[in-house]
Amino acid sequence: MMSPNLTTHRQRGSAKTVVEALRRFRRVLITAHIRPDGDAVGSSVAMARLLKANGWEPTVALSPLGMGPPKFLLDYAACVAPTNVKARDYDCALLLDCGGPDRLPDPLRDAVSKLPTCVIDHHATSKPYGIARWIVPDASSTGELVHRFATRWKWEIDLPTAEALWVALVTDTGRFAYSCTHPSTLRAAADLLARGVDSSAINDRLYLYASEGAVLLKRKAYDSLTTWFRGRVALICLTARDFRRAGVAKSEIEDAIDIPRSIPTAQVCLFFY
Template identity: 30%
Template structure:
């Protein structure tokens, strides 16, 4: 099994390395409402390609969450509708299971560009010219690390810091089921190579603006239990964001609140989207429950224990639809 995995890694690394050597203009992007894995992966690859003398830009649909801005480059990063001045020959999509999840960035990808799809979602649609999709890796950051090591790229402090953020956030600070021995070994390697662990801990986990704490209190006040306390829900409205002056991009961690409740197997965050009458549904689970299967029924996806989808209607309507589906599945699996 290990020989097969090593062979696949070498094949993908060699193929991508060949493309990198043949082209000069690169664009890196990740999914809408980017998280630490998406930002960390593209920033690490940005510095790696920059050090190889390539012309490189990052372009994302959504702003970078405040907690990750300390690792982003001073130049060469664009948030739509700002776009890079030159057309890319090669586009890396990172931590993004579908082209639609790129948002507006999908529209600026040149039709003749080579797309390299690097991802670890089970719901990936293999839309690239090269698809390195490794569901057994903890994060897209782990795949980027594996790529850089296999093509003998020096892991600088900036690269190590970005990759450490990708891994530490997607494993939930090494608490999620995707925390593998490889993830821990790579994290140790990155710290040995200068990853700014203390700075990451401070900015990502221990620096909360007062208004974000106020929003957290409002969200906590919405906690409800369902299905004999097996399901917990919270919700977040646009009014709550406006009242506390918090950008929605900085409120993604609230999805972890309901699943943290003792005895709960499924946690759900319902958040009003900026688009009227649409609700973003973020699902978290444990005890073997597959929320990716639920999200896929509504056009979404993700991982077994963390997935999401978007549903038209109000929060109350979305809650009714999702709870019905979750309770039905729990009954079918004899877990209720």
């Protein structure tokens, strides 16, 4: 039998189609891509809180392993380990920051394939998936889309939800330094600040504080810095053995990409790990 989620044509959809689809269901499984980053975690937790406040029964399924600093957000919503997810416990799935099941952790792929699925994402995809989708490649982050979603339907954004959305925005935009930062991104950030987000405290939690192992590993990344083609290509490299010896998750030093980015002549920057 064909999956209810397969589509045969490219479609970016709309926020309206997603909310209309969600209104047909009650118990919503919310998840995101494997090795979830700040945008995946923040947008998932924020959406779970928004749905719960508006009558749904959402559950977030994300693997905390290797999640790094955004892990604190998991205390803000009902969460379950991906290995404990069973399709029969839910009416539908909602994928955030993830265009389809191929980017999900292995334990979730089977469950999601059995559920009607909605997708909200800012990554372009050539294989549209789900019964409803809202894909906006020009958006800075999925967190920005969740913020638009909430304001579109005039859903209340409380402080924990605003903090989750701040994490999503600030991490995917490189603290609002990347080219994906648009006026709409900064307007969303301003709205979150107006709702009481302590940006300094959260940013310190995400970027300033680090384990001794992470600091030493970043020093090793500096030592690995190599440039090619008269500085136009810059890269750093860490091995799996480096991470094991340091006892550090990869997510703890994702910002090490800023090391090659700091070379002013670099047009291509790479972080191999």
